[in-house]
Amino acid sequence: MSEVVLAVEHLSVGYRTARGTLQALRDVSLEVRSGEIVGLVGESGCGKSTLISSVIRLLAPNTEISAGAVRFRGVDLLTLSEERMRALRGAELAMVFQDPMTSLNPVLSIGRQMADIQFRLPGGTREKRARSLDMLQRVGIADASQRLGHYPHQLSGGMRQRAAIAMALMMKPALLIADEPTTALDATLEVQIIEQLKALQAEIGNAILFISHHLGVIAELCDRVVVMYAGEVVESGPVRQVFDAPRHPYTRMLLACDPASIDERARTLPIIPGILPDLVDLPGGCVFCERCDRAESICITQRPRLEGGADGRAAACHFAGAPR
């Protein structure tokens, strides 16, 4: 069995606001193993960003971690000193952000930025340059040696994101967190980058946590998927099985809303009626019950637990065992 690189265990995170504590994450658990790509799906406000920020420990000052642990190769990151945390970031834990224009330094050349990342590696300027060159070529950048001298604004959007991926993988991190890395790209480029990422991961063998709201991209790239809603994990499991036969009504309704899943021209497109619950004043029962099409009285009074089965799937629904 491959090593568990990241294990988030019963994590609860809140933000102190004037109205009270906004419970952004509640009892969230997930695992990413080496050599595996786990997709994290959810719509705005589901807690994806809070989860990532908790893993890399870049949290706002009004954040309150009330319970749980974030284990990276067995070590709880939440109890680590800031010094040790800094040593991990960029080296063993790397990130690719949604917008490469804001995550790259605009006043330093790509080559300079790539050399800076390697400050802990042995070797002189020439070796560092050679390693940067090799990495840029591996993410499919043409004329890589020329590109090393360019600044971010001289690169196209697709090329910038490739450079960001090259930088993130430079130190061969055990875990790569990719936060919507293809959302800002065009369709034909998105596919190119996804295929490249998959090939690189097969080569390096690291673990990837891939955040996206694009169900098609998750299906194509990931081995397992975790679906979040309003700060909770509502379903998880192997991506094919979850998308073929979802057990949580939210997953089912979300898949049905994807216009790509409807072949015949539909004049009226399906939606999920209703809005997210107020995370400061949460309902007592299931978080999805107000928008659910099969809610019963138990859903209003009792919060369903995320029940896992032997098949590696789990769903937080009272009726998960008997999907309609």
Next chain:
Amino acid sequence: MTTVLEVNDLQVRYPHAHPVAARLAGNRYPWIDVVRGVSLQIARGETLAVVGESGSGKTTLAQALMGLVPSAGGEVRIEGSAVPRDRRNRLMPDRRRVAMMFQDPIGSLSPRMTVREALAEPFQIHRPGRIDANAEAKRLLALVGLGAEFAERYPHQLSGGQARRIGVARALALEPALLIADEPTAGLDVSIQGDVLNLLTGLQQRLGLSILVITHNLNIVRHVADSMAIMYLGRFVEQGASGELFRNPRHPYTRALFSANPSHDPRKVAERMRLTGEVPSLMRRPAGCEFHTRCPLVADDCRVIVPVQTEQAPGHRYACLHPLATSAPRLP
């Protein structure tokens, strides 16, 4: 069927910021052609989708139709009458016939105006004193399915979906014949994007509105558009009825766009046509067929000969020297 919008060979060019530098860099003209010879027609009550990637000129096309940028050539007719080429300095009566929904729904509303003020403004500009603007604002809110309590809210108090409904209401205030919707679902969650599209198609049926929708989301095009046009470097490389184009794309770029659309259902992933490289710069347009630098099926003559528009069937046109084979004829 009445034609609401007719565009023939429309050209839009932007001047170079540094004309001398551009000339020294080998450019023949001190301008950049952004829209290059676009022709289209939209009939009453119909929807045309313009599909293309960033930088293909979709938004510039929309702005030229709105009169927000001057055109450099060609002709635009709205309900039969030609519109002047440079309309920027005139308060044009055309503005009432063509309305636009902008890409950023919150950014396109003034942060200092309430929803009521924003909805009343078109009436105050175009029909001052003749109409009770506040009553009209209330009517428009009801039209897009929002309660009267929204009238006193400011843009920052609206969700993305609600702001888009206000955008629709504002665009429809003066009862235009044509609505231009620039990326109407960009940035919306999947669970509510259907809501905005359902609202648009519902209003279209009730009001007989024509819609030009600009998008890069092919999944929605299939459901909302009667016809579609595929744009690449400022030209339409293929256009026709949407069902026909999805079934039977002739241009390799159309096919590549369709196949670059990951689906959560593996049975729907068509054999993928992979493109290499990136979109060329508008300042250095490739010779011959402008798609040849990325086309997987490129032949020698593509690098030299500019393909002309070929009519495959009435309304279905493409510009390719070596088009894809048509699929097997459908059963009657």
